[in-house]
Amino acid sequence: MKTVKILGSGCKRCLATAEMARQEAARLGVPIALEKVTDMAEIASYGLAATPGVVVDGKVVHAGGLTKPEEWAKWLAD
């Protein structure tokens, strides 16, 4: 089980990123616990400069802009 956090204020791109996380995890057969983090103080504590951010098992793997399916394969692999 991997913990995936999507950091973002709830903007369109953040929602799209969360949706992609769900889809890619289902496609790859990796069980994930998906959490959307909208609290600005918590988002800031990860040290991002842009949203949406993606945190997998406590590690920031992406900040700003849309994610790509290939990237999810990498993030969810190990």
Place this chain on the structure above:
Amino acid sequence: MSMPLSLRAAAPRPRPGLWIGATLAALAAWFALYWQLEGFSGWLVGLLPITPGTHLDEAVRFFAFDTPKVLMLLALVVFAMGVVRSFFSPAHTRALLAGRREGVGNVAAAVLGVFTPFCSCSAVPLFVGFVSAGVPLGVTFSFLVAAPMVNEVALGLLFALVGWRVAVTYLVFGLGLAMVSGWVIGRLHLESWLEEWVRNVRATAADLPPERLSVIDRIRAGLEAMRDIVGRVWVWLIVGIAAGAFIHGYVPAELLAAIMGRGEWWAVPAVVLLGVPMYSNAAGIIPVVEALLGKGVALGTVLAFMMSVIALSAPEMIILRKVLTLRLIAVFAGVVACGIVAVGYLFNALFV
């Protein structure tokens, strides 16, 4: 421009040569189409049952030529800027600005504000990310003023509709305004006027591996920007051009020149006060700017109006309220508004 998109589906392996070739072909097609546009739209309007030389004819001609022309230019500029922006990122900009002295930092922040990908929905994380990573407050503000105001949509449209001189002047004065207003805010040392939680954020900058982008990724970034921005902006643009067409055809020049002409000293502060709470995309306001200029309204007055509409708006301040106290928002808006008034007066004095 749709060619590379269909190629993406067809080609399983990335072939940079093909992408570059398709991009160049699309550019060539763009230029061929662009040069034919005026003749074509004139011919099209000629087919309509409108008496040439009437108000309606003037308004329709303006609309039928300007809409496709501006949409095409916008698509091109946004694509090019999308490719350029793929070389920048907020995290990289933050690393460049962190710990930078004021002065040099303000200049760098304003320039980077033009090139760094920025979306207003990201303004709060960006602000907190910058400040918590040691970017001085005034330098952060320089970035925050330049990023929305001096952008490719505003510059591209000014170039297309008003001419390169005004576009370049807007660029120079926009950057100058961002540098100076950020510097002034920095000198005031208002760090204690940030919201308390912002001052308490203790974060180390996230350590992300640098993205390695291929040529294809960069072209895709350009296409993505084009799809996203043109997709969002075209409605504004058409409303703006329609308003401009109305002014062109119907509003008497004497009226506007009397209200917003050069002689009236109060015109500049009045339009800035009017523009600050207003929000419009650059795409909505520039066709109006073009039409106003055509009616003899003073350039500085029009530009001051445009800057205040684009750079400061009620929605933006509501977003920033999460990180700034009301006092700091007031100082921010006040400093920037004064700067815009100064730019307006300066313009009116320079361009006689």
